[in-house]
Amino acid sequence: MWNKLATYIIRYRLWWVALVLVSTVFMAYEAKKIELSYQFARILPANDPVEKEYQDFRKLFGEDGSVMVIGWQDPGLFQVNKFQDWCKLAQRIKETTGIKNVLSLANLQKVVRNDSLSQFDFAPVIKAIPTTQTEVDSLKKEILNLPFYEGLVLNSKTNATLIVITFNDKALNSARRLSIVSDIEAMGEEFAVKYKTDLHYSGMPYIRTVNMKKISGEMELFMGLAVLVTLFILWAFFRSFRLTLLSIIVVLIGVIFSVGLLQIFGYKITALTGLIPPLLIVIGVPNCVFFINKYQTELKAGRSKDDALLEMVRQIGLSTFLANITTAIGFGVFYFTNSTLLVEFGIVAAISVMVTYVLCLLLLPITLHYMDVPKARHLKHLDGKWAHGFLEKVNYLVHNRRKEIYIAMFIMIIVSGYGMTKIKAIGYVVDDLPKNDPVYTDLRFLEKNFNGVLPFEVMINTKEKNGVFGDNAAVLYKIKSLQNELGKYKEFSKPVSVVEASRFLYQAYRGGDSKYYALPGALELAKLTNYVQGKQGASKQINSFLNEDKSVTRVSFQMADVGSERIKVLMKEIRPKVDSIFSPAKYKVSLTGHSLVFLKSNDYLLGNLYESLLIAILLIAVVGMVLFRSIPIILLSKLPCLIPLALTAGIMGYFGIYFKPTTILIFSITFGIASDGTVYFLTRYRQEIYDKGLNASQAVTNSIFGTGLSMIYTAVILFCGFSIFSASSFGGTAAMGVMVSITLLVAMCTNLILLPALLLSISKWQKKGEKPS
DSSP states (O other): HHHHHHHHHHTHHHHHHHHHHHHHHHHHHTTTTOOOOOSSSOOOOSSHHHHHHHHHHHHHHHSOEEEEEEEOOOOTSSHHHHHHHHHHHHHHHHEEEHEEEEESSOOEEEEEEEEEEEEEEEEEEOOOOOOOOHHHHHHHHHHTTTTGGGGTETOOOTTTTEEEEEHHHHHTSTTTHHHHHHHHHHHHEEEEEEEEEEEEEEEEEHHHHHHHHHHHHHHHHHHHHHHHHHHHHHHHHHOOOOHHHHHHHHHHHHHHHHHHHHHHTTOOOOTGGGGGHHHHHHHHHHHHHHHHHHHHHHHHTOHHHHHHHHHHHHHHHHHHHHHHHHHHHHHGGGGGOOOOOHHHHHHHHHHHHHHHHHHHHHHHHHHHSSSSOOOOGGGGGGGGGHHHHHHHHHHHHHHHHHHHHHHHHHHHHHHHHHTTTTTOOOTTTTTSSSSTTTHHHHHHHHHHSSSSOOOEEEEEEOTTTTTHHHHHEEEEEEHHHHHHHHTTTBBBBOEHHHHHHHHHHHHHTSSSSGGGOOOOOOOHHHHHTTOOTTTTTHHHHHHBBBOOTTSEOOOOEEOOOOHHHHHHHHHHHHHHHHHHSTTTTTTEEEEOOHHHHHHHHHHHHHHHHHHHHHHHHHHHHHHHHHOOHHHHHHTTTTTHHHHHHHHHHHHHHHHHOOHHHHHHHHHHHHHHHHHHHHHHHHHHHHHHHHSOOOOOHHHHHHHHHHHHHHHHHHHHHHHHHHGGGGOOOOOHHHHHHHHEEEEEEEHHIIIIHHHHHHHHHHHHEEEEETTOO
C-alpha cells in the first residue's frame, strides 16, 4: 500500500500541488473571517444540574455577569473638587454607548412617599453637581442617612466608593465591549492622574475583556516564538536553509487550515482554541524531521533520489501516520467531555493534526523531488558523535542493565505517586494571573472593601402565583432570615433583594429616618402594599427582583474569589440552612450565579480528566493492535507513556501546581504525543522482526540506532517548542508549557530506554525462536 502511495504522490505531483494550493487559498479566505469569542466560556455541559439552574435563572432575570465596577478609596472623598469630578466621571460613563445603567454617588435615588397618588416615587439625591463644600457636606449627611447604599456603592468606614456599570447584553457579548472598557479606563485615568490616586477596576466584563486582550496578544506572541524556535532548531540540526524553510512552510499551511476549520465549524478564538496554531507548529515539525532524516539516511546508504523518496514514504509513512493518530486521539478525546469549550478545542486540534500530517506526506516528497540532492555537509548531522555516543550507552543499558532500569523506574513511580497525593484541584477566577497583576490586586481591593464583585444568586421559586407576597408575606421574612445567615460569612457582600427594597420603602414611609430602614411587621407591611401597586414609581424597581406572576424572586449577592474548594465548603454549610428556612417540599431554592458556575467547572474538568485519559489509553491501545497482536507488548508499551505523566503529576503535587482548566489539558495531550515515540520505536522493531527476520536483541539494537536520532531531534523540538508557553502571563498556560516540556523529555528517555528493555524481557518469556504474534 505505502509503495503504491509513494508512487502516486510522485507521479501525480502537479495535481496534488494544485489541490493543496486551491484548498489553502480557500482556508486562508475563511481564516480571515475568524473572530475572538466574547461570550462567557461554557465548560459545563447543558444537562449539568448547576448549568441548568443557571440558564433557568438567566431566562427569568437576564445576564448576571454584566456589571463592571470602578473602586476608589480616599479620605478626601467628600472634598468638593474631588466629589465634583467623581460625579462628572460617572456621568461621562453613563453617556457611553453600550452602557445600560450606572450607579454611583452621582446618581443615588431616594424614595419619596407620594400620598396624593398613593405610591412611592424616586427622586435624585443630587439634583445638580455641588459647587461648594457646604453643599457637599449636606449631601454627605443625606447619603449616610440611606443605609440601602452602604456596602453597595459606599463603605463609609474605609472611605471607599464604587461606580457600578451595567453593560447591555449586545455590547457585553461583542467586540464593542473591548472599546467600551478602554474608553472607561481612559476616563478613569484622567481622574486618577489629576488627583494622583489609584482607581481599581473589576467585575466580570472587565476581567473577561482583559483576559481576551491577553489571549489575542499571546496567540501572536506564541506563533512568532514557535516559528523562531523551530527555525533555529531545524537549522542547527540540518544546516540547510532550504530544508528548514520547507518544514516551516508546510506546518504553517497546516496552521492556516486549523484557523479556517475554526471558522467553517462556526467556532471562535477562545483561551483554548487560541493555542492550536502554535501547538500545530510544535507538533507538526517532528513529522518533517522523521521524513527528512529517513530520506537523507537512504541517500547516504547509496540509493538514488527517487528510490530514497519511495523508501522514505514506505517506511516512515506508516509510523508517522500511527504516531499522528495517537496525537490526534490525545486531543480528540475531549469530544467526549460534552463541554463546549473542550469539544471545540479537541475537534479542531485533532483534525488539524491529521491535516498537517497529510500535508507533510504530500509536500515533502514532491518538493524534495524537485530539489537537488543534499551535499555531503548536509548529511553530517546523521553521524553526530554526541548522538551516536548517547545511543551506544542506551543500547548498553538496555542489554546489560535492565534490572537497574526497572528499579529506577519503580523508584520514580513511588516518588511520583506520593507527589500525586498532594495535588489539589482548586480554581480561582483570576488565579491564572500573577499576584502583582492589576486585575488581581484590584479584585483583592474590592474584596477587602466590598466583599467581592463576583455574582452569586439565590433564586426562590414559591410555586404559587403571587407567592412572594402571599400568606402575609411569609416569604419575605424567610428571605430576611436567609440574608442574616449569609451575612455571617465574610465572603458575601450586602444583598440586593425585594427585602432590601422593602426596607428602603419603609424608611420612606416613616419619613426618611435611617432608623426605620427595617422590614416591618405584617400589619405595617400591608400598608406599604397600597403604595406599590401597578408599574409606576418604586413598584417598577421591586418588579426587577420578581418574575411576571411574582412566584419567583432573586436575592443577589457579590462574593469574593474564594476558589472552588472553599465554595464547596460554603455550599455544604449553606444548603442545609436554606432548606431549614425554605422547606424543599414547598419551595425550590437554587444557589447559582456566574461565579458558582465558573468554579464548579473545575470539578467537572477534573472528572473528565480521568475519563478522557482512560479513553485515550484504550484508543491508543487499539492503534497498538495494528502493530502487534501481543497482549503483553500492548500493555507494557503503555508504561513508557504513563510513567512520564505520573512524574509530571508528582511534580505538580510537590510544587503546589493546582489542577485547573489549562493544567488538566496536560495529561491527555502529552499521553497522545508521548505515544508517538512508542509507535515510532515499535514500528521499526516490527520491521526488523518480520521483514528482516532478526532476533529480539538485534531488532532492539537496530531500532535504537534507526529511530534514536529522530526521536532525540523530536524531543528537543517539542521541549523547546512547548517551553515557549512559559512566557504566558497566565499561570496555568505557563505551567502547562513547563510541565508538557518535562513530560515529553522524560517520555523520550522512557521510550528509548524502558521500552526496548521491556521488549527484550518479553522476548525471554516467549519460547525460544518464536516471534511475537
